[in-house]
Amino acid sequence: MTERFWCWTNRPAGLALSLILGAGIFMADFGLEDVQADVKSAPGDALEVLKENAGSTDLGQEGVTLQTMPFFLDKEVKKAAGQLLPATRLHIKLREGDWLLATVEGWQQAGQGSVIYGAKGQRILTAIMAKPTIEHATTGEPEVEEITGQTWMPVALDIWLPVKNVTGDIAPVWQYASSLYQNDCASCHTAHSPGHFTANQWIGQLKSMERFSQLDKEQNRLVLKFLQYHAKDGVNASGH
Numbered sequence: 001m002t003e004r005f006w007c008w009t010n011r012p013a014g015l016a017l018s019l020i021l022g023a024g025i026f027m028a029d030f031g032l033e034d035v036q037a038d039v040k041s042a043p044g045d046a047l048e049v050l051k052e053n054a055g056s057t058d059l060g061q062e063g064v065t066l067q068t069m070p071f072f073l074d075k076e077v078k079k080a081a082g083q084l085l086p087a088t089r090l091h092i093k094l095r096e097g098d099w100l101l102a103t104v105e106g107w108q109q110a111g112q113g114s115v116i117y118g119a120k121g122q123r124i125l126t127a128i129m130a131k132p133t134i135e136h137a138t139t140g141e142p143e144v145e146e147i148t149g150q151t152w153m154p155v156a157l158d159i160w161l162p163v164k165n166v167t168g169d170i171a172p173v174w175q176y177a178s179s180l181y182q183n184d185c186a187s188c189h190t191a192h193s194p195g196h197f198t199a200n201q202w203i204g205q206l207k208s209m210e211r212f213s214q215l216d217k218e219q220n221r222l223v224l225k226f227l228q229y230h231a232k233d234g235v236n237a238s239g240h
């Protein structure tokens with residue numbers, strides 16, 4: 001408790017220090033030995049660079065969203081059919097000028113049709129569909145989860161989206177998210193390694209820290225997703 005009290009009283013200094021340190025975090029591990037203090041750029045710059053280069057890089061077949069953004073069912077009809085969350089992976093089928101036709105895949109819980117989650121039973125926000133969009137999604141065989149008794153099914157949806165804010169590689173996105181996490185969440189206490197909690201537990205953990213955190217809404221979404229994908233039961237848990 002005394003340590004936390006110390007953190008409180010020293011918050012400005014602690015934050016400044018961790019901003020400098022955090023920018024150099026190497027994301028494989030979260031121990032101090034991996035802190036490289038020689039990278040001095042603020043983490044926000046890393047996202048700006050990714051955004052500036054988005055669209056101009058050759059995307060290949062995989063894309064990753066850099067921010068919350070609308071998607072469309074038809075590129076001529078400019079009425080959003082839903083929203084993609086940041087760090088959502090896309091399978092790109094076609095590029096036409098500044099537009100992409102892509103498939104977004106994930107899992108849906110029976111009775112909660114509008115949300116596409118990243119993995120079965122894990123509330124990792126991937127996309128939110130507007131009500132009329134739901135019927136355009138293709139769902140697979142429902143599966144009942146033993147522990148929770150919930151029914152989940154795989155889901156896929158073909159969407160159009162502007163190529164702006166879509167990048168080709170998820171690694172720099174996770175790196176950016178990791179530096180946000182370290183800068184903010186290690187300023188008062190040691191930041192838990194993402195593998196400390198399950199993907200669903202991280203939702204509540206992050207929520208309970210909202211009153212302390214300086215992350216804005218969008219940063220918070222990205223950090224949550226980073227933690228969930230690298231969680232104890234996350235798909236990237238064994239590596240990054």
Ligand code: HEC
Pocket residue numbers: 004011184185186187188189192205206209212213214215
């Ligand atoms: C301003 C200081 C401060 C910041 C910034 C902060 N925390 Fe905390 N954190 C605390 C305090 C104080 C506690 C213990 C009291 C409580 O739980 O409310 C705590 C507790 C926790 C716990 C529970 C620890 C356990 O072992 O049960 C977790 C997890 C956590 N913080 C994660 C985070 C994350 C993630 C962030 C970044 C979004 C963050 N914290 C940012 C002050 C902070």
